[in-house]
Amino acid sequence: MERTFIMLKPDAIQRRLTGKIITRLEERGLKIVAAKMLQITRELAMEHYQEHKNKPFFNNLIDYITSAPVLALVIEGENSIKLTRKIVGATNPQEADPGTIRGDFALHTGRNIIHASDSPKSAEREIKLFFNEDEIYDYTMPDEKIIYEPG
Ligand code: GDP
Ligand code: MG
Numbered sequence: 001m002e003r004t005f006i007m008l009k010p011d012a013i014q015r016r017l018t019g020k021i022i023t024r025l026e027e028r029g030l031k032i033v034a035a036k037m038l039q040i041t042r043e044l045a046m047e048h049y050q051e052h053k054n055k056p057f058f059n060n061l062i063d064y065i066t067s068a069p070v071l072a073l074v075i076e077g078e079n080s081i082k083l084t085r086k087i088v089g090a091t092n093p094q095e096a097d098p099g100t101i102r103g104d105f106a107l108h109t110g111r112n113i114i115h116a117s118d119s120p121k122s123a124e125r126e127i128k129l130f131f132n133e134d135e136i137y138d139y140t141m142p143d144e145k146i147i148y149e150p151g
Pocket of ligand 1: 057060061091109110114116
């Protein structure tokens with residue numbers, strides 16, 4: 001089973017979309033193994049988005065992501081990194097397919113409501129940035145045997 005890092009950004013919380021977004025992940029069969037609400041410091045934001053530090057939008061991105069609380073999640077499931085990127089949709093919500101989270105709930109790249117790790121390497125790095133190992137839970141969903149083909 002693969003773990004990925006998901007973050008509901010400040011606009012998702014402020015627009016009261018938290019339940020709808022989490023429902024989409026849960027209904028697909030994915031499992032929440034960690035969750036934490038926090039207001040990100042500028043230091044953590046800059047570390048999380050270090051790959052974008054030379055981009056023209058970097059300062060706006062740090063302002064946005066630190067502006068109000070976020071909900072950080074670790075999500076587990078088979079192929080969860082690629083799968084959640086698909087469920088989240090394209091970075092620019094105007095290019096995101098309808099049926100994706102960004103394609104249904106957002107309009108602007110700078111306010112695209114959700115983050116999802118883009119590779120195994122970034123998932124591992126981002127999970128470690130936001131969670132201690134003892135904050136991530138190992139449990140069984142009773143319907144795992146129904147959701148996944150055995151073997
Ligand atoms: P993601 O992996 O789909 O979230 O996209 P990226 O890793 O390319 O960018 C990280 C985040 O930076 C995006 O989710 C947006 O919030 C923001 N971002 C990316 N490109 C732009 C841009 O051109 N303008 C603005 N304002 N924000 C951007
Ligand atoms: Mg990214």
